[in-house]
Amino acid sequence: MKRKRINVTETYLPSKEEYESVIGELWETKWLTNRGSIVLNLEKKLQNYLGTETTPLLVSNGTLALQIPIKALQLSGEVITTPFSYVATTSAIVWENCTPVFVDINPEFLTIDENKIEAAITKNTTAIVAVHVFGNPCAVEKIEVIARKYDLTVIYDAAHCFGVKYRDKSIFDYGDFSTTSFHATKLFHTGEGGAIFCNDKSSTDLIYNHHNFGHDGPLAFHGLGINAKMSELNAAMGMALLPNMDYVIGERKMISEHYDRNLNWNTIRKPKLRDGVEYNYAYYPIIFENEKQLIKTQNALNEANIFPRRYFYPSLNSLPYVAPIDMPVSDNVSETILCLPLFVGLDSKSLNWISELINNSVD
Numbered sequence: 001m002k003r004k005r006i007n008v009t010e011t012y013l014p015s016k017e018e019y020e021s022v023i024g025e026l027w028e029t030k031w032l033t034n035r036g037s038i039v040l041n042l043e044k045k046l047q048n049y050l051g052t053e054t055t056p057l058l059v060s061n062g063t064l065a066l067q068i069p070i071k072a073l074q075l076s077g078e079v080i081t082t083p084f085s086y087v088a089t090t091s092a093i094v095w096e097n098c099t100p101v102f103v104d105i106n107p108e109f110l111t112i113d114e115n116k117i118e119a120a121i122t123k124n125t126t127a128i129v130a131v132h133v134f135g136n137p138c139a140v141e142k143i144e145v146i147a148r149k150y151d152l153t154v155i156y157d158a159a160h161c162f163g164v165k166y167r168d169k170s171i172f173d174y175g176d177f178s179t180t181s182f183h184a185t186k187l188f189h190t191g192e193g194g195a196i197f198c199n200d201k202s203s204t205d206l207i208y209n210h211h212n213f214g215h216d217g218p219l220a221f222h223g224l225g226i227n228a229k230m231s232e233l234n235a236a237m238g239m240a241l242l243p244n245m246d247y248v249i250g251e252r253k254m255i256s257e258h259y260d261r262n263l264n265w266n267t268i269r270k271p272k273l274r275d276g277v278e279y280n281y282a283y284y285p286i287i288f289e290n291e292k293q294l295i296k297t298q299n300a301l302n303e304a305n306i307f308p309r310r311y312f313y314p315s316l317n318s319l320p321y322v323a324p325i326d327m328p329v330s331d332n333v334s335e336t337i338l339c340l341p342l343f344v345g346l347d348s349k350s351l352n353w354i355s356e357l358i359n360n361s362v363d
């Protein structure tokens with residue numbers, strides 16, 4: 001039976017009334033960007049909701065959120081990073097004229113393998129850009145020790161981490177910088193958008209200036225910058241959405257638990273969550289025994305008008321603009337991992353249907 005198309009995700013929107021109640025003031029203020037009151041307000045509200053130590057700096061997307069700390073600190077040479085992520089993690093490093101040095105991932109957590117980092121450090125290494133992939137924290141304590149020993153800057157790409165806590169702290173509090181994305185496909189979104197959590201207090205002004213053309217007043221220029229400001233229209237989406245986030249995360253938890261109960265785990269597995277994590281249910285990845293099984297299952301779902309996504313494929317060490325290198329674990333996981341549909345409104349009938357199709361396909 002052909003049903004309505006189901007994608008891997010569907011953007012959650014606040015009601016029109018909620019959005020209008022936030023943007024209404026723009027017709028009086030006529031102030032659409034340049035850190036207007038909605039942006040400033042959202043920064044405070046986010047800090048309060050997430051419980052972070054620092055106030056986030058809202059920016060126009062999660063890619064610039066990564067590039068700005070690299071640029072501002074004038075990082076150069078080699079940057080240690082993970083091959084298992086969205087392409088923006090690597091492209092940000094290359095765009096800023098640094099060389100990505102890949103370190104393979106842990107096969108269970110799918111985050112960078114902290115035990116392989118030291119072997120990849122050379123005299124040219126300046127930073128570690130690691131990803132809390134799918135919202136699963138990296139081994140942050142171990143990475144911190146390595147970074148202090150070799151005097152490296154730590155930037156966490158925390159694009160999947162809205163609401164994640166680790167050891168009773170917001171995951172955004174870890175690293176010299178944590179960056180995130182508020183793209184429409186992410187758990188919390190502003191249409192397009194992102195944020196930088198600058199935990200290295202001595203860099204706060206530098207990061208601010210870099211996101212605003214290098215100046216912090218009409219006549220005060222401090223050097224090179226770019227325009228990475230978030231607009232009031234984007235921030236208004238976030239303001240309207242924020243009060244719904246407990247509901248959104250709660251619904252996604254229920255959907256995830258439905259999959260947990262109904263999938264047949266004989267031949268497929270889930271990545272492991274690190275101990276001490278308060279999870280946000282941002283993604284539901286499953287890992288097959290081999291790529292053939294994945295393709296067979298994907299085809300069966302596609303035929304039923306269901307479109308999971310191969311996040312993340314291919315492994316980033318095979319991008320055309322990096323030096324080719326084998327990353328056996330990441331190469332294998334990339335070939336065998338599929339993210340299942342997960343969004344508010346995915347009803348139990350559809351969930352049963354998806355689970356049944358998967359179970360029949362991997363049998």
Ligand SMILES: *Cc1c(COP(=O)(O)O)cnc(C)c1O
Binds near residue numbers: 160181
């Ligand atoms: C989405 C994403 C980004 C990029 O964020 P944009 O807001 O789309 O620029 C970066 N890193 C990871 C891991 C992502 O998933």
